[in-house]
Amino acid sequence: MDVKFSLLDLWVVSPLIALFLFSIIPLTVKVFNENREGNPFVTMSIGLLGVILATGLIGTYKDISGIYFQDALVIDGASVWLGFLIMGVTAVTLIFSRENMATRNRHFSEFVFLLLNAAIGMLVVVWSNDLIIAFIGIEMMSLCLYVLIALSSEERLSKESAFKYFVLSSFASAVLLYGLAFIYGLAGTTYLHELVNRAPDLMGHNLLFTLGVVLAAVGLAFKVALVPFHAWAADVYQGAPTPITAFMATGVKAVSFALFLRVVLAEVMVSPESQGLVHFLQWLAVLTMLVGNIAAISQSHFKRMLAYSSVAHSGYVMMGLIAAGMAGPMGDLAIRSVLYYVTVYAVMTLGAFGVISLMEKRSESSIHIEDLRGMAQRNPWVALFIAIFMLGLAGIPPTVGFFGKLYVFTAALDQKLYWLVFWGVVSSAIGLYYYLRPIVVMYMEEQGEGADAVSSRQLTSFTVAMTALLVLFAGILF
Amino acid sequence: MLLSALIFLPLLYAAVIGALPRTEWIRPTALALSLVHLILGLGIFLQFEKGVAALQLVEKTPWLEQFGVHYFVGIDGISLWLVVMTLALTPLVILGSWTSIENRTKTFHVSLFALLTTMLGSFLAMDAILFYIFFEASLIPMYFMIGIWGGPRRIYATVKFFVYTMLGSLLMLAAIIALMLMTAHQMGGQMSASLLDFYQLQIPFVAGEWLTTQTLLMFAFAIAFAIKVPMFPFHTWLPDAHVEAPTPGSVILAAVMLKMGSYGFMRMAFPLFPDAIEYWAWLFVFISAFGIVYGALVAMVQPDIKKLVAYSSVSHMGYIMLGLFAFNIFGMTGGLYQMLNHGISTGALFLLVGMIYERTHSRQISDYGGLAQAAPWFSIVFLIVTMSSIAVPLTNGFVGEFLILLGAFSASKIYGAIAVTGVILGAAYMLWMVKRVFFGPLSPMLSKYSPEKLDMNWREKVLMAPLVVLIFWMGILPNHFLDWSRESLEHLVNNRYTYELSIHEKDGHDGR
Numbered sequence: 007m008d009v010k011f012s013l014l015d016l017w018v019v020s021p022l023i024a025l026f027l028f029s030i031i032p033l034t035v036k037v038f039n040e041n042r043e044g045n046p047f048v049t050m051s052i053g054l055l056g057v058i059l060a061t062g063l064i065g066t067y068k069d070i071s072g073i074y075f076q077d078a079l080v081i082d083g084a085s086v087w088l089g090f091l092i093m094g095v096t097a098v099t100l101i102f103s104r105e106n107m108a109t110r111n112r113h114f115s116e117f118v119f120l121l122l123n124a125a126i127g128m129l130v131v132v133w134s135n136d137l138i139i140a141f142i143g144i145e146m147m148s149l150c151l152y153v154l155i156a157l158s159s160e161e162r163l164s165k166e167s168a169f170k171y172f173v174l175s176s177f178a179s180a181v182l183l184y185g186l187a188f189i190y191g192l193a194g195t196t197y198l199h200e201l202v203n204r205a206p207d208l209m210g211h212n213l214l215f216t217l218g219v220v221l222a223a224v225g226l227a228f229k230v231a232l233v234p235f236h237a238w239a240a241d242v243y244q245g246a247p248t249p250i251t252a253f254m255a256t257g258v259k260a261v262s263f264a265l266f267l268r269v270v271l272a273e274v275m276v277s278p279e280s281q282g283l284v285h286f287l288q289w290l291a292v293l294t295m296l297v298g299n300i301a302a303i304s305q306s307h308f309k310r311m312l313a314y315s316s317v318a319h320s321g322y323v324m325m326g327l328i329a330a331g332m333a334g335p336m337g338d339l340a341i342r343s344v345l346y347y348v349t350v351y352a353v354m355t356l357g358a359f360g361v362i363s364l365m366e367k368r369s370e371s372s373i374h375i376e377d378l379r380g381m382a383q384r385n386p387w388v389a390l391f392i393a394i395f396m397l398g399l400a401g402i403p404p405t406v407g408f409f410g411k412l413y414v415f416t417a418a419l420d421q422k423l424y425w426l427v428f429w430g431v432v433s434s435a436i437g438l439y440y441y442l443r444p445i446v447v448m449y450m451e452e453q454g455e456g457a458d459a460v461s462s463r464q465l466t467s468f469t470v471a472m473t474a475l476l477v478l479f480a481g482i483l484f
Numbered sequence: 485m486l487l488s489a490l491i492f493l494p495l496l497y498a499a500v501i502g503a504l505p506r507t508e509w510i511r512p513t514a515l516a517l518s519l520v521h522l523i524l525g526l527g528i529f530l531q532f533e534k535g536v537a538a539l540q541l542v543e544k545t546p547w548l549e550q551f552g553v554h555y556f557v558g559i560d561g562i563s564l565w566l567v568v569m570t571l572a573l574t575p576l577v578i579l580g581s582w583t584s585i586e587n588r589t590k591t592f593h594v595s596l597f598a599l600l601t602t603m604l605g606s607f608l609a610m611d612a613i614l615f616y617i618f619f620e621a622s623l624i625p626m627y628f629m630i631g632i633w634g635g636p637r638r639i640y641a642t643v644k645f646f647v648y649t650m651l652g653s654l655l656m657l658a659a660i661i662a663l664m665l666m667t668a669h670q671m672g673g674q675m676s677a678s679l680l681d682f683y684q685l686q687i688p689f690v691a692g693e694w695l696t697t698q699t700l701l702m703f704a705f706a707i708a709f710a711i712k713v714p715m716f717p718f719h720t721w722l723p724d725a726h727v728e729a730p731t732p733g734s735v736i737l738a739a740v741m742l743k744m745g746s747y748g749f750m751r752m753a754f755p756l757f758p759d760a761i762e763y764w765a766w767l768f769v770f771i772s773a774f775g776i777v778y779g780a781l782v783a784m785v786q787p788d789i790k791k792l793v794a795y796s797s798v799s800h801m802g803y804i805m806l807g808l809f810a811f812n813i814f815g816m817t818g819g820l821y822q823m824l825n826h827g828i829s830t831g832a833l834f835l836l837v838g839m840i841y842e843r844t845h846s847r848q849i850s851d852y853g854g855l856a857q858a859a860p861w862f863s864i865v866f867l868i869v870t871m872s873s874i875a876v877p878l879t880n881g882f883v884g885e886f887l888i889l890l891g892a893f894s895a896s897k898i899y900g901a902i903a904v905t906g907v908i909l910g911a912a913y914m915l916w917m918v919k920r921v922f923f924g925p926l927s928p929m930l931s932k933y934s935p936e937k938l939d940m941n942w943r944e945k946v947l948m949a950p951l952v953v954l955i956f957w958m959g960i961l962p963n964h965f966l967d968w969s970r971e972s973l974e975h976l977v978n979n980r981y982t983y984e985l986s987i988h989e990k991d992g993h994d995g996r
Binding site for chain 2: 412419427434438449
């Protein structure tokens, strides 16, 4: 096959190249240094430089929207925005990892290498116009993640978590690929911009095509942890080192939703005759919101609680996603609602996990909600940040979480998804109960001994403070 | 700029309080700042024009343009007195918290000023989303106030308060969004969240059917506000929250935050959904009347003074709602007036109960008796406030209740009659409580304290004086207050089906 590409094509993939080149620097240095781990701060800075350079390159995409690399990659507003989001999440994860005991070990160079390559995989997914390319991106991201989880200096839970994630994620990938095979077989293309034209005729008329779409949807539902495909989330999130948990709960979820969105926008979900898949996805969304929020109530482990909260938030994003699918080409509002929600959710969740990372003294530390007792006296600022993140996740105005809810509710109501919004409202009220729990423990119950923020982790503290400011004010200002 | 200054300056005050280096400075500074703010707020009277129904002192700038959300504040005769009452109560609450809030005073005053911002914001916002943001955000400081400084069951009470109120208001959020989308359909594509645009909407209504747009939207709003008011059967959070809250929290909760609900009915539910409200009025009138009698009966058997006052709130708020749902000028005026009266009398009662509780650490009625001998000043003030609460002529309560009963009787004889029973029951439980607490022989518990310790000190006299003055002023010269609101109330009553609000321009032309 004759592969041709222009300079512009190369320009489009330049962030990927930049990230890759920077990711191998620490590794190369380590090899030439007789396998001695370098200064983790330097390693992190090199990684950050790569991320900053890539962000700058993505920033130049403004005027070049279109399809590149023989129709494999698409650059549009969503691509650029998600590109920024992924870079931001990666940078924050780098900062957290440098100061977390579970990740700052003698494999930190490898860690940075894998993290940046996971980010490359993520960029490929969100830019892909070809389902096969997207699949390759997902696999690249996932492979890096398996190892990133297992690299933790914590011995037991992280290994279990890595293995669990590996098995279940591979299974989900297989289901996704199986679905894609059906789609390709019947539509004759894996390019999304061609699928737009062919899907409406096939969807609902051809049972095998519908089966393919459903299988692909199930595979994606696994990746974004929709109920009933969510069971892996709590264990994996708990076992993974906290910075990586933050990375998975925000970056990986955003990426999977981006792919989900692109598939949905190819109009494979709805056709004039068939509303079947819409109903299927609505039920998934309702179940996800309810089960996620109810399961989170009984969690005493902070990370597990946030894991279930992240499941519940997948349900809210699904509201926007379904609205986008139903609106089709008119769904500008719905698309923006999904991107907005994914972003604000990422900011709030990064902050919440950042605080946990701040409190983990050793690599085996596990923070329970009870450990927050007396936080308001010992670390008033940290307590305030936790309160802001919790209120944000609960969607209380004026935090940015409220504006996210406003966006997705508007998108869903615009498509007349009244019941979906009703269940969203009910589950938000349920969710409020457990989001208030840490605040009650920190401020209102009798004070006592508990976890402490490690004061030497200044970069993490600074990042957490910045995210808290964003959560509090970004909604009002933007 | 005045209204924005009123809304947002308290945040600055909160920052100032937060930056104070020494604990002893906090209370005087907070008191001074709140007095300055009150004086600033009285500036409204210089600019506000009587006899105008339109919205005044308007400020409007685009904010979230994709949703058509504006930063839009304005004031009219309906919100005017609620704003002034909120401003006037704040210094009293700060003065009243002098001894009842013992720890974490800094956090307390920061929360209080944050709460002030959100309360004023809810009364002044004329954009639905802006209103919602303030309405919801007001829960956060109150949540901390009950949860940190409250009684033994404070955590249960505060979480219940937060979750219950939030559930109702989230439904309202969905309804607000539905209205915003409706403005886009009916008014040329652009969404708008301005209440003024909402008033223009034609919302489809079919009488006798459940699932019509207007009925559903009306209930979404009405349930949110009914929880806040609270109307029976949504009142169960209130006794818990009131009893567990510290004195200042109870005062603000009763005096101001409950009014956000009744204000919401007047500002939104009535003019936005006139057909649905009219059709379902029987239901609201019924639960209001039921709430009056139910609240009074439950109050009667309470062994705890604070709980008694809390249940009396359920009964009094029932009056207010009954007056509003009479849909005539008497009921509407009485309802608004009674909102202020309830704020003053129940606020004063909570302050008084707090004062005596600080001394004896008991709120059980059975522990008391003969307090009048031991604490004459306290007893006189308590009696005056009780008179106001049970609507004795010459006190403010009489004016409000009389107007409400007048309105209720003109609307429906039966409900008027039920409401009158409530007046009798109200007098019964209050006076019975007064008898048991203040008269008879001195109880063993009280005899342990010296009279000088039990009676009011100078701070508490200063604190109660303005309230007592207001009780008589509002009772004897109600027109001093009602003149400012009459035009807006008449406009609401007379044009309920075609309600619209224009923006009053200073040079005499009313534009939209």
